[in-house]
Amino acid sequence: MDPALKLITILIIAFEISFTQNLILNFIIIAFSLLILILNKIKIKSLLHILIIPIIPAIGIYSSQLINGSANYGIILATRVYAYVFLGATFTKTSSIEDLAFTLEQNFNLPxxxxxxxxxxxxxxxxxxxxxxxxxxxxxxxxxxxxxxxxxxxxxxxxxxxxxxxxxxxxxxxHLFVENNPRTHFKIIHINKFDYVKIIITIVVVQLILIAF
Amino acid sequence: MQKIWNLRNIILLTLISIICGIIFFATGFIYNSLSLMLTPFGLAPFANDILIGLWIMAAPLAGFIFKKPGAAILSEILGSIVEMFLGGQWGASTLISGFIQGVASELGFAVTKYKHYDWIGIISTTITTTIITFIWDWFKNGYSSYAPNMLILLFITRMLSVFLFGGILTKLINNMLSKSNVIK
Structure with a gap:
């Protein structure tokens, strides 16, 4: 999938779970992201890293809701921390900054x-x-x-x-980089039309889960 | 705006946020240990609010160095893109916080019509940053369910942190830079 389109999809979902309180959606996001990461052959070390590191903020936010707020909301917030981290990792573990920069320049008119x-x-x-x-x-x-x-x-x-x-x-x-001149590209990136379909389906499914649960 | 953002300044702006990121990463253990210490009392959000000034510091710093519209917001966004690829634990979600913090700080300079790069500018950007990032945490980190007393304390802590790092420290760095004539 095109890195820029992937990033946009992830940001929309991450933004949405910040404003909604849906435990099931959080779990589905975590599971689905985990699946994507495994399919992309993530290293065990990085997997452990994203599993262990968020423990501190997740427990911290849960305990503070337990003591000073509401316990139910605490669970949602703790799973939200993991949903964020896993969702974010599906992008960073599968795309490079070069790919993102090239597609933004070639397909999205970034100077x-x-x-x-x-x-x-x-x-x-x-x-x-x-x-x-x-x-x-x-x-x-x-x-x-x-x-x-x-x-x-x-x-x-x-x-x-x-x-x-x-x-x-x-x-x-x-090395003849001239700021506003047109450039030729060694690596030309085309966006597959199927990518747009994938984005729309993903976002629609997220809305359906939000409505259903 | 097109003229000021030439290649050299874009590189410099990104480097400034990288510097803030590197210096902040070195203090990452402070956040974790502070957070752990406060967890048994249910006060972990204070770790976030005590240190938030460090996260947003790149924005006012860039605003003061370039003194142009767009500097604060660009530095936060470019900084969060770099942080995302350097393996920050939040991955792509960093971009959202980066964007919100950038907008928050930029708004403070915009209110003063980009003319006050002094204490008035600092106070203005401190206020907008504190309010907007607080609203964001209201939803994202569930501040909405805390008692009013705790909210007031969190708000004051956050304001002091933003003022200390994004205000006083930024002004001191800025003074050193203007004394050495590298910026106007």
């Missing part, structure tokens, strides 16, 4: 500067991580401990980001 700019910045993440570590370390050597509360840490990181964004933009320009 190419956004598609490639964000993609470029995304690929700099590891470098920026190292830079932040380095900034922290060199401060520690001068007996200064920078934490998330220190403006200096952000200031120095932004300075290095300024430098990197200049370098990357120059690099892309010198």
């Amino acid at each position: 190419s500067k956004f598609a490639y700019g964000v993609l470029g910045a995304f690929n700099l993440t590891e470098t920026i991580k190292k830079e932040i570590k380095q900034i922290k370390m060199s401060a520690t050597m001068r007996n200064l401990h920078l934490t998330f509360l220190s403006p200096t840490l952000y200031f120095k990181s932004i300075m290095s980001a300024l430098n990197w964004s200049n370098l990357l933009a120059e690099g892309m320009t010198s």
Whole structure:
């Protein structure tokens, strides 16, 4: 399925379960997402990760409803946490940022500067991580401990980001990336008409479950 | 708006949200341990409201650095796209929160007609961010069923958090950047 259409479907469903209180729908979403993940051969490690990590917020929200609100609503909210995580994972575990950027650019009129700019910045993440570590370390050597509360840490990181964004933009320009010019594509992405049918069916089924239960 | 959002600025904007994300990820254990400590008392939502300022910080920071319409909302959306692919636990659902937080912060700057990049702007964006994200949690995290006392406490905690991180810390960073002449 086309990544952008898949994302839109997921966002519509996630938005809808935020405003409705339907335990059965939450369970169906979790089960269906799990099925999709297994069919896409998710690794056991990532499956355990998305099963275990949400335990803290799920129990937290349940206990707070149990003590300060209503227990029934607590169960809905706890399953909602899992529905969110599983629904979200069906997208991130089956699509890459490149595919999303390419289809948004080719089929949804996203300006190419956004598609490639964000993609470029995304690929700099590891470098920026190292830079932040380095900034922290060199401060520690001068007996200064920078934490998330220190403006200096952000200031120095932004300075290095300024430098990197200049370098990357120059690099892309010198590789003949011209902002508003039409581009040719190595990988052309067509949206299958069947994808639209899938979206409509999924959304209609969600509404039917909401009405039925 | 077309002119300001050139390739370099788009990269810079995304990098700013990545920086906030990385620094915030390093404090992820604070959220989890705070949440665990508060769970037996049924006060876990406070962990969320104490730290919300960190989540939304990229928006006012970008607003202050670029001083242009769209900066706050774009930084949150681009930031949430990156976070989604870096393996944030919420997957694609991150985008919805990112969008709502971006709109909330942007509205604060829009109210001042994008002219007040000072304490007035900070207060305005703090108020809109607190109110809109609170309404979102009203539905999404079930705040609607809590007692009024707890709601008032949650609201005040959230406002202080947004003011501390999205306000004071942002202003301090902004002051350092203007002193070094990298921004006007």
